Amino acid sequence: MAWLHTWFGLVLGFVLMAAFFFGALSVFDREIDRWSIP
Numbered sequence: 001m002a003w004l005h006t007w008f009g010l011v012l013g014f015v016l017m018a019a020f021f022f023g024a025l026s027v028f029d030r031e032i033d034r035w036s037i038p
Contacts, residue, residue, distance in 0.1 A: 025032065
């Protein structure tokens with residue numbers, strides 16, 4: 001069961017990391033647009 005717990009934790013961690021990253025991108029959308037335009 002340790003291998004299942006390890007892999008489930010890793011997969012869930014990567015999914016949550018992606019969700020938080022893209023959520024932060026959606027919150028700061030205007031700031032990122034303003035920063036990227038020269």
